Amino acid sequence: MAELIQKKLQGEVEKYQQLQKDLSKSMSGRQKLEAQLTENNIVKEELALLDGSNVVFKLLGPVLVKQELGEARATVGKRLDYITAEIYLGTTPDLEADPGSF
Amino acid sequence: MQAPSDSEPHASASAAAPLRAPEVARLREEQEKVVTNCQEKIQHWKKVDNDYNALQERLSTLPDKLSYNIMVPFGPFAFMPGKLVHTNEVTVLLGDNWFAKCSAKQAVGLVEHRKEHVRKTIDDLKKVMKNFESRVEFTEDLQKMSDAAGDIVDIREEIKSDFEFKAKQRIAHKPHSKPKTSNIFEANFANEVKSGDLLADKKLWARLEELERQEELLGELDSKSDTMIVNGEDTTSSEEEKEDQNTNVNVKHQKTNSLTPSSCHKDIIHSELLNGQVNSQLNCSVNGSNSCHSNEDDDDNSDDGDNENDHNALGIGDNCVPTIYFSHTVEPKRVRINTGKNTTLKFSEKKEEAKRKRKNSSGSGHSTQELPTIRTPADIYRVFVDVVNGEYVPRKSILKSRSRENSVCSDTSESSAAEFDDRRGVLRSISCEEATCSDTSESILEEEPQQENHQKKLLPLSGTPEAFSGTVIEKEFLSSLTPHPAIAHPVLPTIPERKEILSEVSEETAKRVSKFKASRLQQKN
Numbered sequence: 352m353a354e355l356i357q358k359k360l361q362g363e364v365e366k367y368q369q370l371q372k373d374l375s376k377s378m379s380g381r382q383k384l385e386a387q388l389t390e391n392n393i394v395k396e397e398l399a400l401l402d403g404s405n406v407v408f409k410l411l412g413p414v415l416v417k418q419e420l421g422e423a424r425a426t427v428g429k430r431l432d433y434i435t436a437e438i439y440l441g442t443t444p445d446l447e448a449d450p451g452s453f
Numbered sequence: 454m455q456a457p458s459d460s461e462p463h464a465s466a467s468a469a470a471p472l473r474a475p476e477v478a479r480l481r482e483e484q485e486k487v488v489t490n491c492q493e494k495i496q497h498w499k500k501v502d503n504d505y506n507a508l509q510e511r512l513s514t515l516p517d518k519l520s521y522n523i524m525v526p527f528g529p530f531a532f533m534p535g536k537l538v539h540t541n542e543v544t545v546l547l548g549d550n551w552f553a554k555c556s557a558k559q560a561v562g563l564v565e566h567r568k569e570h571v572r573k574t575i576d577d578l579k580k581v582m583k584n585f586e587s588r589v590e591f592t593e594d595l596q597k598m599s600d601a602a603g604d605i606v607d608i609r610e611e612i613k614s615d616f617e618f619k620a621k622q623r624i625a626h627k628p629h630s631k632p633k634t635s636n637i638f639e640a641n642f643a644n645e646v647k648s649g650d651l652l653a654d655k656k657l658w659a660r661l662e663e664l665e666r667q668e669e670l671l672g673e674l675d676s677k678s679d680t681m682i683v684n685g686e687d688t689t690s691s692e693e694e695k696e697d698q699n700t701n702v703n704v705k706h707q708k709t710n711s712l713t714p715s716s717c718h719k720d721i722i723h724s725e726l727l728n729g730q731v732n733s734q735l736n737c738s739v740n741g742s743n744s745c746h747s748n749e750d751d752d753d754n755s756d757d758g759d760n761e762n763d764h765n766a767l768g769i770g771d772n773c774v775p776t777i778y779f780s781h782t783v784e785p786k787r788v789r790i791n792t793g794k795n796t797t798l799k800f801s802e803k804k805e806e807a808k809r810k811r812k813n814s815s816g817s818g819h820s821t822q823e824l825p826t827i828r829t830p831a832d833i834y835r836v837f838v839d840v841v842n843g844e845y846v847p848r849k850s851i852l853k854s855r856s857r858e859n860s861v862c863s864d865t866s867e868s869s870a871a872e873f874d875d876r877r878g879v880l881r882s883i884s885c886e887e888a889t890c891s892d893t894s895e896s897i898l899e900e901e902p903q904q905e906n907h908q909k910k911l912l913p914l915s916g917t918p919e920a921f922s923g924t925v926i927e928k929e930f931l932s933s934l935t936p937h938p939a940i941a942h943p944v945l946p947t948i949p950e951r952k953e954i955l956s957e958v959s960e961e962t963a964k965r966v967s968k969f970k971a972s973r974l975q976q977k978n
Binding site for chain 2: 387
């Protein structure tokens with residue numbers, strides 16, 4: 352009888368721990384998303400400050416790729432939308448592979 | 454962070470100080486942690502801000518010269534002399550792997566924009582810190598108070614959430630809705646009766662138990678005693694206890710006329726009223742030795758009760774040997790207990806058990822079982838029983854005293870209208886005759902219990918021979934009374950002093966005599 356209870360307790364504890372892990376994962380993912388959100392907001396604002404004479408580059412790996420200002424702005428805007436959607440859904444995207452940045 | 458710290462004061466079991474010093478200290482610690490954390494962040498952001506300031510400065514001075522001779526860092530340990538050219542072209546990292554080539558001034562603008570952001574962050578952190586500092590202060594005050602442990606007392610109210618409401622102690626019905634649908638049940642009952650078959654006793658018992666449980670759950674026994682619904686399908690539980698007396702009666706008449714009593718088993722069991730009356734029939738058919746316990750309820754029965762009791766006599770005569778379920782409401786009670794076999798097919802099994810116990814203990818268990826079993830007025834009648842000559846005599850209620858019979862009030866007891874009138878007439882006639890017999894009342898009183906016993910013994914004999922139609926004609930009553938002048942008359946309103954004592958007994962005797970005699974007379978006739 353006691354063993355049964357202990358086993359049950361063990362199971363419950365494990366469940367709880369699993370839940371806690373999931374929670375922490377979600378939390379960290381959410382935090383990253385939030386950080387990206389703020390960052391992209393800043394980028395958007397700074398892009399707005401620039402004018403056409405500036406050349407905009409995008410870093411893809413070791414390469415700085417030239418981008419147009421308008422294109423850059425659009426891209427950043429899309430990325431922002433994507434991030435907000437992700438936050439709203441509550442799901443964490445792949446934290447390592449960031450499709451918008453590469 | 455607040456949650457664990459807040460729970461601390463409640464969790465601890467230390468009783469001495471109301472504010473529980475260790476928990477308060479812990480709370481304070483947690484709060485201070487938050488404060489320090491905020492301070493660290495603020496410092497970090499301030500550093501960032503300083504860096505940006507320095508950058509701005511550099512950017513402002515950088516375009517002064519076309520090129521600078523500098524020592525370029527080459528790895529971590531080496532430098533190399535070099536030139537800084539294109540001093541106005543600055544590649545700014547915008548964030549998220551985006552770069553922009555700007556002039557120095559544009560870069561300054563960007564930096565300024567970033568500094569704005571940093572300042573905002575610092576302000577937020579400062580607000581949080583301030584908030585937590587105030588909390589810390591409060592906790593410090595708490596601590597001081599708890600340390601002082603003097604006049605300040607923590608006020609707490611424990612909410613007991615384990616207070617459970619019993620299921621449906623009162624049912625609030627909608628204003629215009631009928632709580633019970635008696636008419637419908639009546640029809641069902643009729644149908645059921647026709648299709649009913651003999652049920653095994655055990656089934657009955659099981660059903661009774663189930664109903665009892667349901668009753669308890671719904672707890673409607675006490676609240677609704679006026680209406681009784683006869684449910685022919687055994688589906689209703691609590692409601693069955695509250696049945697229309699009228700409907701029961703009607704149904705019963707149908708039953709008695711058309712079908713064997715056993716068929717009514719199911720349905721009748723549910724009704725309080727019917728139980729006593731019908732069960733007698735049922736018992737008669739099934740066991741042959743059943744008692745009409747339910748007749749205890751007959752005290753409050755409607756007018757038809759007596760008629761139904763008469764029907765009981767019908768069945769009894771056929772099957773039952775020992776006793777006298779005789780039509781009279783009072784008699785069967787006594788008789789019922791005497792026979793004691795299946796005493797209760799009452800609506801509640803507990804009552805049965807109580808009765809059995811009572812029989813076994815021969816009156817000793819009277820007081821102990823009163824409390825638990827009383828749920829309905831009928832229970833009271835069943836429980837409050839006197840022991841006369843070793844036999845159980847149900848206590849007559851004061852409502853049934855002679856005085857009341859002679860009064861204007863009606864429906865004092867199980868009396869049917871006809872019989873009541875008959876009795877009344879008889880009593881009046883007797884009173885006229887016996888007005889002078891008041892002196893003899895005392896002697897008669899002593900005889901009465903004996904008479905009652907005699908009556909008891911006589912009754913079975915009368916029960917067996919023929920079926921009693923249930924109608925008592927006044928003439929017969931009078932004539933029957935004449936041979937036994939002493940029995941019925943002694944207690945009359947003329948003797949108000951002994952009313953209550955004598956009236957019960959005399960009533961019983963009178964009633965007994967009336968029906969018994971009437972049956973005898975009918976036999977003769």
